[in-house]
Amino acid sequence: MYPQLVIDLRKLNDNLNALAGLAGQADCSLMIVTKSFCADKRIAAEILKHDAVQYLADSRIQNIASYADMAHGAGKETVLLRLPMQSEAEEVVRHADVSLNSEIETIRLLDREAGRQGKTHKVLLMIDLGDLREGLFYQNEEEIFSVCEEILRMRHIELFGIGTNLTCYGAIIPKPDNLGWLIDLAEKIENRFHATLSMVSGGNSSSVYLIQKGELPGGINNLRLGEAFILGNETAYTNRIPGTHNDCVRLRAEIIECKEKPSLPIGEVGVDAFGLVPEYEDRGIITRAILAVGKQDTDPDGLTPLDPGVDILGGSSDHLIADVSGTGHALGGTLDFRLDYGAFLKLFTSPYVTRTYLE
Numbered sequence: 001m002y003p004q005l006v007i008d009l010r011k012l013n014d015n016l017n018a019l020a021g022l023a024g025q026a027d028c029s030l031m032i033v034t035k036s037f038c039a040d041k042r043i044a045a046e047i048l049k050h051d052a053v054q055y056l057a058d059s060r061i062q063n064i065a066s067y068a069d070m071a072h073g074a075g076k077e078t079v080l081l082r083l084p085m086q087s088e089a090e091e092v093v094r095h096a097d098v099s100l101n102s103e104i105e106t107i108r109l110l111d112r113e114a115g116r117q118g119k120t121h122k123v124l125l126m127i128d129l130g131d132l133r134e135g136l137f138y139q140n141e142e143e144i145f146s147v148c149e150e151i152l153r154m155r156h157i158e159l160f161g162i163g164t165n166l167t168c169y170g171a172i173i174p175k176p177d178n179l180g181w182l183i184d185l186a187e188k189i190e191n192r193f194h195a196t197l198s199m200v201s202g203g204n205s206s207s208v209y210l211i212q213k214g215e216l217p218g219g220i221n222n223l224r225l226g227e228a229f230i231l232g233n234e235t236a237y238t239n240r241i242p243g244t245h246n247d248c249v250r251l252r253a254e255i256i257e258c259k260e261k262p263s264l265p266i267g268e269v270g271v272d273a274f275g276l277v278p279e280y281e282d283r284g285i286i287t288r289a290i291l292a293v294g295k296q297d298t299d300p301d302g303l304t305p306l307d308p309g310v311d312i313l314g315g316s317s318d319h320l321i322a323d324v325s326g327t328g329h330a331l332g333g334t335l336d337f338r339l340d341y342g343a344f345l346k347l348f349t350s351p352y353v354t355r356t357y358l359e
């Protein structure tokens with residue numbers, strides 16, 4: 001059944017090998033982020049087989065719940081990436097070994113819940129270095145110290161470390177200077193409280209370029225990588241990571257109409273199904289293929305046809321329209337597409353898209 005995601009587990013494993021090499025070079029532990037593929041069981045199992053991966057992380061507790069037993073069986077820890085909702089404290093403690101936090105009130109709840117479940121829950125305290133998403137603001141040192149002091153007094157919470165997230169909301173690029181502030185803070189916390197922080201997590205796929213340049217500051221000992229794994233991208237300057245593939249997962253969609261028609265619509269132009277005024281290029285009469293996949297499943301702008309002769313013209317909720325003139329593609333056939341991050345995310349989330357695996 002189409003649309004279908006064709007998932008090449010061998011290529012994903014190559015990507016893991018490349019990241020393992022980089023993490024090893026920087027003495028960093030490797031946390032692989034599973035949210036973009038909705039914690040697909042087969043992909044998660046592939047990651048868990050890899051010796052270099054220590055943590056599996058996701059922003060949704062349901063995804064973590066789906067693989068927690070498998071991860072623990074493989075000797076890996078699970079990490080909740082998005083700050084916990086207070087309403088999910090019970091599930092967080094049950095399924096995640098570690099969670100990223102910035103609110104002491106929520107951490108108090110986790111402490112109580114961990115006590116109830118007879119567990120110790122690890123907290124990675126998030127520090128906002130200026131990207132202005134989650135975290136205690138790095139300049140508010142007294143607030144950070146007082147939060148750490150309270151956590152260190154808790155009976156069922158371990159202050160596992162501190163971390164930061166960059167290049168998300170504010171698109172701020174990790175550099176030796178801003179990551180240096182994180183490392184300074186870690187040292188200050190350790191000295192002030194005679195404590196050891198096991199993890200100083202220096203960000204996501206946007207920090208990979210620093211390893212490549214040999215500039216990731218020494219005090220950073222963990223990276224949390226999603227896009228670098230699934231697409232082989234370093235996301236600070238959007239370069240490809242050597243040794244990785246960007247077509248580990250392809251979309252395959254079926255042609256449900258293929259006809260010679262004009263390239264310009266006929267009649268008064270209003271707005272399209274999404275309220276936008278479309279723009280058209282006059283290419284004369286072309287072979288137009290309609291494929292059975294749409295904006296309800298993916299982001300058409302994030303698809304690149306693997307056949308360079310195919311040109312995507314647009315899409316509606318259930319349809320993708322492409323110019324296939326001169327390519328020989330015909331009704332009933334399929335087209336393959338490479339995916340960007342946004343298209344990838346939506347395709348895995350759509351229940352209408354099937355999956356097949358190459359191993």
Ligand SMILES: Cc1ncc(COP(=O)(O)O)c(C=O)c1O
Nearest residue numbers: 033081165204205224225226227
């Ligand atoms: C806190 C956090 N860390 C790491 C990641 C992974 O980001 P990326 O896919 O850029 O590696 C994300 C997003 O998925 C995140 O929210």
